[in-house]
Amino acid sequence: MLLSAVFLALFAPSVWAQSSVIDAYVASESPIAKASMLANIGPSGSKSSGAFSGIVIASPSTENPDYLYTWTRDSALTFQTIIDQFTLGFDTTLRGEIDNYVGAQAIVQQISNPSGDITTGGLGEPKFYVNETAFTGPWGRPQRDGPALRSTALITWANYLLSEGNTSYVTDTLWPIIENDLNYVSSNWNQSTYDLWEEIFSSSFFSTAVQHRALRQGTTLARAIGQTSFASSYGNQADFLLCFLQSYWNPTGYMTANTGGGRSGIDANSVLASIHTFDAAAGCDAITFQPCSDVALLNLFTYVNAFRNTYEINSGISTNEAVLTGRYPEDVYMGGNPWYLTTLAVAEQLYDSLIVWNSQGSLDVTNISLPFFKQFDSTITAGTYTSSSPEFSTLTAAVKTFSDGFVALVAKYTPSSGGLAEQISRSNGAPVSAVDLTWSYASALTAFDARAGVIPGSWGAQGLSLNCGGVPVAQTVSVTFNVDASTLEGQNVYLTGAVDALEDWSTDNAILLSSANYPTWSVTVNLPGSTEVQYKYIKKDGSGTVTWESDPNMEITTPANGTYATNDTWR
Numbered sequence: 001m002l003l004s005a006v007f008l009a010l011f012a013p014s015v016w017a018q019s020s021v022i023d024a025y026v027a028s029e030s031p032i033a034k035a036s037m038l039a040n041i042g043p044s045g046s047k048s049s050g051a052f053s054g055i056v057i058a059s060p061s062t063e064n065p066d067y068l069y070t071w072t073r074d075s076a077l078t079f080q081t082i083i084d085q086f087t088l089g090f091d092t093t094l095r096g097e098i099d100n101y102v103g104a105q106a107i108v109q110q111i112s113n114p115s116g117d118i119t120t121g122g123l124g125e126p127k128f129y130v131n132e133t134a135f136t137g138p139w140g141r142p143q144r145d146g147p148a149l150r151s152t153a154l155i156t157w158a159n160y161l162l163s164e165g166n167t168s169y170v171t172d173t174l175w176p177i178i179e180n181d182l183n184y185v186s187s188n189w190n191q192s193t194y195d196l197w198e199e200i201f202s203s204s205f206f207s208t209a210v211q212h213r214a215l216r217q218g219t220t221l222a223r224a225i226g227q228t229s230f231a232s233s234y235g236n237q238a239d240f241l242l243c244f245l246q247s248y249w250n251p252t253g254y255m256t257a258n259t260g261g262g263r264s265g266i267d268a269n270s271v272l273a274s275i276h277t278f279d280a281a282a283g284c285d286a287i288t289f290q291p292c293s294d295v296a297l298l299n300l301f302t303y304v305n306a307f308r309n310t311y312e313i314n315s316g317i318s319t320n321e322a323v324l325t326g327r328y329p330e331d332v333y334m335g336g337n338p339w340y341l342t343t344l345a346v347a348e349q350l351y352d353s354l355i356v357w358n359s360q361g362s363l364d365v366t367n368i369s370l371p372f373f374k375q376f377d378s379t380i381t382a383g384t385y386t387s388s389s390p391e392f393s394t395l396t397a398a399v400k401t402f403s404d405g406f407v408a409l410v411a412k413y414t415p416s417s418g419g420l421a422e423q424i425s426r427s428n429g430a431p432v433s434a435v436d437l438t439w440s441y442a443s444a445l446t447a448f449d450a451r452a453g454v455i456p457g458s459w460g461a462q463g464l465s466l467n468c469g470g471v472p473v474a475q476t477v478s479v480t481f482n483v484d485a486s487t488l489e490g491q492n493v494y495l496t497g498a499v500d501a502l503e504d505w506s507t508d509n510a511i512l513l514s515s516a517n518y519p520t521w522s523v524t525v526n527l528p529g530s531t532e533v534q535y536k537y538i539k540k541d542g543s544g545t546v547t548w549e550s551d552p553n554m555e556i557t558t559p560a561n562g563t564y565a566t567n568d569t570w571r
């Protein structure tokens with residue numbers, strides 16, 4: 001793991017005034033954000049409202065809106081922040097919190113819920129009650145970014161423990177949890193998902209980007225602990241994901257957030273994807289949408305400008321200065337307001353960019369990123385500017401001032417308590433919606449760290465290239481297994497077979513079928529497309545006695561896409 005930190009120095013006198021205001025805000029807000037984030041984590045956080053050990057609440061708010069739940073996404077992003085703070089050596093008191101999170105996620109993964117159980121899609125369930133029970137009301141489900149973000153946080157932790165020589169905890173405790181999530185990502189990334197704002201069911205850039213990162217990191221971890229067959233299958237799927245990631249680009253200058261939904265597609269989704277897949281070792285690579293890549297800078301330019309005329313509170317601000325930003329310009333939730341975490345994400349993307357430009361000692365302006373840089377120097381032309389050039393000094397100083405401007409606005413609209421809600425009123429700047437939003441605090445901490453030049457661990461984005469030509473994307477297909485089987489009192493029918501999704505012939509983990517249409521037993525499973533799959537049904541009774549069907553094995557070839565159903569009879 002890369003533990004180095006770069007501390008940026010600023011010399012241009014014009015930026016001192018604003019910079020020192022931000023320095024003061026960061027100094028006062030950092031401890032508040034840290035304490036307030038931890039206050040929302042059970043069992044002992046002062047606002048955790050009965051949350052079980054290691055469970056992160058989204059906010060203590062219980063009405064308008066009721067956020068007293070634990071979301072897999074928000075929790076993982078929060079614990080990514082905590083794990084980074086611990087593993088980078090900034091706060092060694094956090095180990096107990098991390099152990100609690102690991103324990104909680106091992107339990108949460110196993111909760112049957114409306115998305116399924118652990119073998120049938122339940123890992124895509126977005127939120128649970130804080131007492132580790134399923135929320136069964138209507139919701140935008142599944143959300144397939146959660147398992148990716150959780151595995152990424154836990155892989156960061158695993159990598160640290162491996163470097164400490166604590167291999168047995170990684171293989172015995174962490175890997176089984178990580179493997180569940182990565183297998184889910186590996187076999188479901190090509191299925192539609194609700195986006196991170198829980199509104200649109202389609203493909204979503206943020207989800208694809210974090211899924212790609214998870215499988216890349218998973219490949220390296222699996223190899224490091226000798227799980228070579230997982231390493232190769234995650235690696236293959238990561239290659240497909242990287243190809244798919246490119247398809248979201250809208251040549252008018254932004255990443256389309258969602259393939260459905262009927263909006264412009266200009267959305268904080270893409271800025272959040274960039275900062276949460278930052279890998280300084282990958283420089284300004286465009287294929288992984290690194291913060292300083294030309295596509296990510298043009299995307300940021302398009303995204304920020306979409307809010308200049310959207311909110312009254314941004315009126316009168318010149319076109320090259322920071323404004324408050326929200327989720328997407330068409331947003332109407334709670335009146336459609338700027339958010340703390342989206343405005344901070346803009347600053348973080350730019351701070352990440354400065355880290356890379358300063359460390360590589362040069363900055364590229366391409367014909368794609370030209371509109372972004374022209375905000376700061378209308379005469380700039382495409383080219384490579386090394387750190388000794390006046391253009392490099394001018395542009396990096398201007399980007400620093402611009403990024404500090406976003407933090408300055410967040411500072412301006414932070415109440416004197418330092419508490420960060422979800423939103424900022426579009427008309428008068430007052431806090432709106434859920435108070436003490438855990439994700440708002442986590443986003444402040446990661447933005448402040450990026451401003452200080454902190455470099456999070458590398459995840460393997462360096463040196464990747466696209467290999468998309470002629471490679472068929474492995475689709476998964478939904479297969480319903482129906483079998484007519486008479487059973488004795490206390491006996492149930494299960495499915496097991498020759499692929500991971502059918503539990504690799506395990507009888508202990510075999511998949512339970514439903515007897516709702518007895519004597520027909522059924523279950524639906526996602527399997528790789530265009531693949532020969534062997535399987536068998538088994539019966540198990542209350543004492544665990546297993547009865548197998550007679551030979552030979554059953555076999556199907558799954559279709560390339562779509563769905564498939566068997567009509568079997570017990571043999």
Ligand SMILES: *[C@@H]1O[C@H](CO)[C@@H](O)[C@H](O)[C@H]1NC(C)=O
Pocket residue numbers: 129130131133
């Ligand atoms: C868990 O919390 C929910 C929501 O507060 C509540 O309805 C449910 O009864 C609790 N379940 C258990 C087992 O305590």
Ligand SMILES: *[C@@H]1O[C@H](CO)[C@@H](O)[C@H](O)[C@H]1NC(C)=O
Pocket residue numbers: 095099161166169
């Ligand atoms: C390994 O890490 C776990 C989790 O923090 C800890 O409980 C355990 O004591 C560690 N083992 C060793 C040998 O350090």
Ligand SMILES: *[C@@H]1O[C@H](CO)[C@@H](O)[C@H](O)[C@H]1NC(C)=O
Pocket residue numbers: 189190191192202203243244473
């Ligand atoms: C699945 O992958 C293909 C090929 O990349 C892509 O065209 C399609 O939109 C994807 N579908 C979903 C739901 O992700």
Ligand SMILES: *[C@@H]1O[C@H](CO)[C@@H](O)[C@H](O)[C@H]1NC(C)=O
Pocket residue numbers: 367368
């Ligand atoms: C941008 O530059 C690339 C190569 O550097 C070139 O292929 C492309 O045509 C240029 N696009 C425009 C709009 O100038």
Ligand SMILES: *[C@@H]1O[C@H](CO)[C@@H](O)[C@H](O)[C@H]1NC(C)=O
Pocket residue numbers: 560561
């Ligand atoms: C589904 O598979 C069929 C048969 O291989 C193929 O012709 C068709 O193009 C596929 N459709 C999609 C949407 O991938």
Ligand SMILES: *[C@@H]1O[C@H](CO)[C@@H](O)[C@H](O)[C@H]1NC(C)=O
Pocket residue numbers: 565566567
């Ligand atoms: C099973 O039965 C359903 C409904 O009759 C039919 O649509 C499907 O094609 C059958 N599957 C096979 C593999 O024959």
